[in-house]
Amino acid sequence: MKKVNIYFNRWFSVAFHYMNLIRNNEDGIPFQIFATHPDPQHMSLQGADVAGTEPALKGIEYVQFCVDFCRRNEIDIFIPRLHMLDIALHAPMFDAIGTKVLVCRDLDLLKSIMDKGRFYENVTDKGIMIIPDYHVVRTAEQFKVAYQDLVAKGHRVCFKPTETEGGLGFRIIDNDRIPLQELFGHVTPLISFDEAYRILSGEAFFPDLMVMELLEGYEYSIDCLADENGKLLAAVPRRKAGGRLRLMEHIPELELIAARVAETYKIPFNFNIQMKYSGTTPKLLEINPRMSGGLHISCLSGINFPYLAVKSALGGEVQPAGFADNVLASHVEQPLIMRINGESAVHDTVN
Numbered sequence: 001m002k003k004v005n006i007y008f009n010r011w012f013s014v015a016f017h018y019m020n021l022i023r024n025n026e027d028g029i030p031f032q033i034f035a036t037h038p039d040p041q042h043m044s045l046q047g048a049d050v051a052g053t054e055p056a057l058k059g060i061e062y063v064q065f066c067v068d069f070c071r072r073n074e075i076d077i078f079i080p081r082l083h084m085l086d087i088a089l090h091a092p093m094f095d096a097i098g099t100k101v102l103v104c105r106d107l108d109l110l111k112s113i114m115d116k117g118r119f120y121e122n123v124t125d126k127g128i129m130i131i132p133d134y135h136v137v138r139t140a141e142q143f144k145v146a147y148q149d150l151v152a153k154g155h156r157v158c159f160k161p162t163e164t165e166g167g168l169g170f171r172i173i174d175n176d177r178i179p180l181q182e183l184f185g186h187v188t189p190l191i192s193f194d195e196a197y198r199i200l201s202g203e204a205f206f207p208d209l210m211v212m213e214l215l216e217g218y219e220y221s222i223d224c225l226a227d228e229n230g231k232l233l234a235a236v237p238r239r240k241a242g243g244r245l246r247l248m249e250h251i252p253e254l255e256l257i258a259a260r261v262a263e264t265y266k267i268p269f270n271f272n273i274q275m276k277y278s279g280t281t282p283k284l285l286e287i288n289p290r291m292s293g294g295l296h297i298s299c300l301s302g303i304n305f306p307y308l309a310v311k312s313a314l315g316g317e318v319q320p321a322g323f324a325d326n327v328l329a330s331h332v333e334q335p336l337i338m339r340i341n342g343e344s345a346v347h348d349t350v351n
Contacts, residue, residue: 006310007034007075007099009066010054010082011044017296018079018306019047025307027316034073046339058083063090070099077102077310081290085110100313102269104289109265113287116210117162120284128260129275129284134212136162140201146211147173147193155213159196162208171196172214217277219285220251222258223298224273225305225321227312230266232259234305234321236298241328246294248301249326254282261287269309270295300329 006022008015019033035048038056045051050073057065062083067090070078078094078101080087087094088103088110104110112118117136123129133153135146143159150157160170167189174190182188200206218239225234235258241247254275261273265287272292274285292298295305301323312318 001030003030003032004077004310004314005032005034005073005075006077006079007036007066007070007073008044008048009035009078009080010037011035011079012081012293013043014293014296015044015081016047018291019044021296021299021304022307022310025304025311027311029311034069034075036069041338046336054082059086060090063087063093067093067097067099070094071097075099077313079291079306079310084290085114102309102313104267104271106266109267110289113289115162115208116160116286117208119287120210123284126264128264129257130281132213132215132278132283132285134210137209137211138205138207140197140203143200143209143211144197150211150213153213156216157193157211158214159209159211162210213278215276215278215283215285217279219274219276220254220282221292221294221298222254222273222275223292223295223305224258224262224267224271225303225308225318226262226266226268226271227318228268230262230268232262232320233308233312233318234303235259236301236303236323238294238298244330246297246329247326248298248323248329250323257282269313270305297329297331301327 023031023033033048034050035045036052036054037045038054040053052069055065063086066087076099078099080101080103084103087101088105088107091101091103091105094101112122120131120134123131133150133155135149137143137146147157157173158171171189171191173193173196175192177190177192220237220239222235222237224232226232235255236248237251237254238246238248257275258273267289270291272288275282276285291306299305303321303323308318
């Protein structure tokens with residue numbers, strides 16, 4: 001059986017797990033996995049059969065690099081993370097060489113999802129989820145008004161850039177901080193209003209910030225699988241359960257939200273919905289139109305999310321999948337010898 005060639009461009013370290021989940025699939029389909037990253041010793045490359053070094057490019061130049069890489073290596077499936085919007089914009093270039101790209105092709109939706117302010121407006125119009133109270137600001141005075149409004153509504157307040165990944169730029173306003181204790185303790189996301197206002201006042205305008213109510217209940221990451229047309233095939237709500245523990249559990253209202261998101265937006269393949277509770281009400285944090293950083297944990301539910309997305313993209317039949325019982329999981333460090341010039345991985349430096 002001919003091997004299927006899969007390519008991951010610059011991904012997080014957890015792509016190591018995605019690659020092995022695809023490789024160790026239940027159908028016994030053979031895969032050859034390619035990956036590129038600017039750091040030739042990045043952990044994600046350790047899961048690849050063929051690894052390459054990415055150049056520092058943006059826009060159409062980066063897309064052309066990916067197209068050339070796919071053409072040269074006869075890539076069947078491309079799973080992008082870096083510059084996903086540019087790649088989606090030029091997806092026909094990959095179609096022309098026979099490479100299937102696992103990306104949402106609804107460009108307006110993709111642009112909206114990547115800007116949290118715009119997407120909150122979209123969700124509000126659709127009425128499919130509840131969103132936190134928030135303001136989008138660009139000046140220090142707007143920041144002050146937003147903060148005062150949220151406090152008047154009884155909220156604790158946090159803020160983060162509207163265009164960011166993970167926890168980058170996330171801060172919680174806490175006016176009871178003791179700076180000296182923090183200086184000798186762990187780094188925290190806490191900042192006083194006065195300090196934040198002082199910093200922001202140093203610029204006439206700054207990139208959009210979302211100032212919002214701080215949600216203090218459980219945070220759930222709902223890993224979702226859909227077919228190429230956006231039909232939902234699986235959804236697993238996952239949350240932290242103390243320390244390294246992670247709990248995958250059936251939460252009917254969150255599973256219903258996943259179904260509504262899939263029906264409304266038709267995001268194909270793998271995507272992730274982040275919700276956080278305010279009391280008994282789940283509110284949207286964000287949606288990621290890609291595999292989440294914790295997806296390999298959700299696969300312990302028995303659903304091989306990365307492989308099933310690839311199988312669907314290859315035209316295979318994928319049935320709706322569920323998990324019977326709640327699953328409590330954790331992880332331990334695994335020592336690994338880095339393969340730099342090893343026989344099992346060829347590192348092809350690309351200029």
